[in-house]
Amino acid sequence: MDALLRCTVFDYGAGNLHSLVKALEPATGPVRIETDAAAAVHETDLLVLPGVGAFGLAAECLAAGRDAMRAAILDGLPTLGICLGMQLLFAESEEAPGMGLDVLPGRVTRLRAQRVPQIGWNTVDDVTDPAAREAPLPAVYYANGFVCRPVDVSVVTGWTTHDGDRFPAIVRRGATVGVQFHPEKSSAAGVAFVHAIVHGVARGTLSQGAR
Amino acid sequence: MLTRRLVVCLDVQGGRVVKGVQFESLRDVGDPVALAVRYEREGADEIVFLDISASAEARATLLDVARRTAERLFVPLTIGGGVRTADDVGRALRAGADKVSINSAAVATPEILTESAYRYGAQCVVASIDAKRDGDRWRVYVKGGKVPTELDAVAWACECVRRGAGEILLTSIDRDGARTGYDLPLTRAIADAVCVPVVASGGAGEARHVVDAITEGGADAALVAGILHDGVTTVRALKAAMQAAALPVRVTV
Numbered sequence: 001m002d003a004l005l006r007c008t009v010f011d012y013g014a015g016n017l018h019s020l021v022k023a024l025e026p027a028t029g030p031v032r033i034e035t036d037a038a039a040a041v042h043e044t045d046l047l048v049l050p051g052v053g054a055f056g057l058a059a060e061c062l063a064a065g066r067d068a069m070r071a072a073i074l075d076g077l078p079t080l081g082i083c084l085g086m087q088l089l090f091a092e093s094e095e096a097p098g099m100g101l102d103v104l105p106g107r108v109t110r111l112r113a114q115r116v117p118q119i120g121w122n123t124v125d126d127v128t129d130p131a132a133r134e135a136p137l138p139a140v141y142y143a144n145g146f147v148c149r150p151v152d153v154s155v156v157t158g159w160t161t162h163d164g165d166r167f168p169a170i171v172r173r174g175a176t177v178g179v180q181f182h183p184e185k186s187s188a189a190g191v192a193f194v195h196a197i198v199h200g201v202a203r204g205t206l207s208q209g210a211r
Numbered sequence: 212m213l214t215r216r217l218v219v220c221l222d223v224q225g226g227r228v229v230k231g232v233q234f235e236s237l238r239d240v241g242d243p244v245a246l247a248v249r250y251e252r253e254g255a256d257e258i259v260f261l262d263i264s265a266s267a268e269a270r271a272t273l274l275d276v277a278r279r280t281a282e283r284l285f286v287p288l289t290i291g292g293g294v295r296t297a298d299d300v301g302r303a304l305r306a307g308a309d310k311v312s313i314n315s316a317a318v319a320t321p322e323i324l325t326e327s328a329y330r331y332g333a334q335c336v337v338a339s340i341d342a343k344r345d346g347d348r349w350r351v352y353v354k355g356g357k358v359p360t361e362l363d364a365v366a367w368a369c370e371c372v373r374r375g376a377g378e379i380l381l382t383s384i385d386r387d388g389a390r391t392g393y394d395l396p397l398t399r400a401i402a403d404a405v406c407v408p409v410v411a412s413g414g415a416g417e418a419r420h421v422v423d424a425i426t427e428g429g430a431d432a433a434l435v436a437g438i439l440h441d442g443v444t445t446v447r448a449l450k451a452a453m454q455a456a457a458l459p460v461r462v463t464v
Contacts (some may be wrong), residue, residue, distance in 0.1 A: 014333065015304045016288075018281035056330040073309040084332070114370065117334040117377045119408045120431060121214045121256060139214050139461040141287060143309070143334040145377065162213055185287050185309060187251060188464070 001172075002091050004029040005202055008044040010069075012061035015052025020082070023184040023191045024048065027033045027198035032034065037065025041072035046201045051083025051182060055146070056106065058084055059098025066099060073103045078201045080194075086178030088149055096145050101174055113163030117133035117145035123136040124169040124181070129157035131177070131200055132170065135192035140169075140181040147180060175201075214459045215425045215430035216432040217302040217449055218410055219439060221246055223292075224264045226272035230440050237464050240440055244280045248401070250439070253446035254463040258284060259270075259312070259380075259434065262292030263355070274306040281307025283323045291339055297326040304331055312337035312380050315353040318367075319358055321374050325372030328375030336378070338371035340364060342397060356384045368401045379405060380434070383413040387435060398428030410434050418444060418452030425458055 004068075007028040011018060013035070021031045022083075034040040041047055062069070073079050073089075081089045081110035088100045093108035100108070111118060121139035124132065142160070150156060158170035160180065171178045177197060183190035221228045221243055226247055229237040232293045240246075260280070262273045270293045277290055290303045291312030300311045310319075317338055327336045341356040342349040342364035351363035365367050370380050374392045381401050383394035393414040408431035409426040421433040438444050453460045 015308055015335070016307050018278060018307045019285060019309075022282045024284065052309070052331065054329060054336060057330060113404055115408055117407065118213060119217050119334060119378055123212065131391075143287070143335055143377075160355055163261070182287075182309075185285060187285050191285055 005046060006032070006044045007046045007048065007198070008032045008034050008040050009048045009050055009190045010037060011042040011050070012053060012058045015050065017050055019150045020048070020050050020184040021195045024040055024198065027195040038068035039076055040065070041069050041117050045078065046198065047073070047079045049079065049081040049085030049088055049137060051081075053171060054096060054187050055084065055087060055093040056098050057094070057097025058088060058110060059100065062088065062101070063099070066101065070103060071174055072103045073176055074099060076131055076175050079177065081168065082184070083144055083182055088178055089151070089171070089178050090148055093146060102177065104150055104155060104171060104173060104178070105152060106148060108146050108148055111145055111147050111162060112165040112169070115163065117143060118162045118203060119143050122162060122181070124158040124160055127170070127207040129170045129172055131196035132158055134199070135189065135196040136194055137186070138189055140186040140190055142181045144180060212266065212459050214256075214461045215453060216410075217254070217421065217446060217453065218257040218259055218432050218434040219250045219255040219446065220259040220261055220412070220419060220436040222263050222324050222436070223260045223273055223276060224262070225269040226276050229263070230286045230437070231262050242284060243276050247280050247284050247288070250446055251284055254450045254461070255286065255446050256461055257287045257289065257432070259289045260419070262290070264293070267293075271303040277303065277307035284348070289337060294374040297323055297330060300327040300331060300336070304335060309390065310335045310378065312339040312356050314339040314341065318353050318362065318369060321370065324374040324376050326382055328377065333377035334373050338368070338376035338378070339380040339382070340368060340371070341382045341384055344397070346395070348399070352384055355380070364397065365400050365404050368405050372405045372407050376407065378408045378410065380410045380412060386414030389414055390438065392416060392420040393428055393430075393433070395423060398424055398430050402429030407462050409433065416443075419447050421449055422453060422458065425453070425454070
């Protein structure tokens with residue numbers, strides 16, 4: 001398999017990366033998995049922050065290379081954060097102490113709902129995200145007890161509601177995209193969405209306004 | 212709106228899907244990877260592999276199965292059976308599980324729930340509870356439903372959540388395999404008592420039972436196994452019945 005685009009998944013040790021890698025590879029070619037946050041941003045066209053784990057331990061794994069990763073993302077490295085990976089794009093979380101990447105202003109708070117965590121398939125509403133327009137999202141899979149609260153809601157390109165709490169399903173600013181759901185666990189539509197993100201990077205639309 | 216889930220459970224032994232015949236011998240019914248992928252295609256919202264292997268050697272093969280499954284399955288996969296420690300939870304997650312269900316080990320050492328939630332997040336920690344009616348309450352059993360404990364199922368479910376479980380997989384021993392419907396009072400009692408999602412298990416015989424578990428039982432999801440493997444009904448038919456009952460469901464084409 002040829003590398004169509006250099007893609008690196010930052011592995012902070014918690015979860016299953018197999019489905020994510022297999023979802024990416026048809027669009028990217030072989031994916032590199034990197035456990036060092038600073039090394040993860042070198043020689044890559046797309047950085048993926050996967051989404052299983054707890055904020056505290058993820059922030060610990062991130063800590064040593066946090067500044068290098070933050071600088072690269074702010075410099076325009078196309079980045080996709082999934083679930084916890086999306087939450088790591090923000091400054092901090094109510095879940096545990098530790099520093100996120102703080103590339104999007106805002107923080108992560110507990111989901112204000114009757115049943116927490118939210119586990120299951122939910123819709124994405126008020127979608128303006130270009131990747132979701134290219135690959136429409138029906139119900140997608142969520143497994144989260146915490147949600148992102150961006151300071152500037154204009155970064156939100158898709159919303160979801162659980163038990164009356166409305167929170168961002170997709171955020172996008174420049175080349176930085178975060179999704180609260182798991183596209184790699186959202187069946188064919190989710191995989192198509194991942195490919196749409198990759199196609200955006202390949203076309204340069206995910207890196208507009210950067211570099 | 213969060214949809215109600217249909218969860219398909221496969222019993223796995225030594226890397227193969229098996230099915231009990233009259234509660235005695237086990238019959239090989241196929242490759243777990245191929246079956247999981249087929250159920251996803253038919254519209255299953257989630258797959259559970261329950262390892263019923265007796266030995267650690269046979270159980271080790273499940274991690275290989277999980278790895279091969281995760282590479283082809285794009286809906287969530289839960290793994291349960293024989294999970295003893297938080298390290299076991301970690302191994303199952305690394306291998307390819309999205310959630311791990313913990314049963315007997317949680318009763319023996321409840322700290323496993325807390326430690327797993329701290330390390331991997333509550334969203335992947337499933338407390339699996341096997342309960343059997345005892346007078347006007349339900350008693351928790353362990354070791355595959357064979358050994359009674361002193362625990363009350365409702366109180367134990369609350370304790371599991373307090374300790375870090377993000378979901379309850381609730382099996383009625385009385386109804387398991389009976390196909391007379393889920394234990395609705397049990398399901399309701401647990402669903403009302405905890406603030407995490409409850410998956411009802413044990414007793415599905417027809418589509419109406421699945422609908423009842425969610426409407427009357429208050430479950431977020433219903434788990435089915437035997438009625439699918441025996442060809443009594445299909446995932447598609449069950450999802451259609453849920454939709455016809457005006458339950459929010461994920462529609463697949």
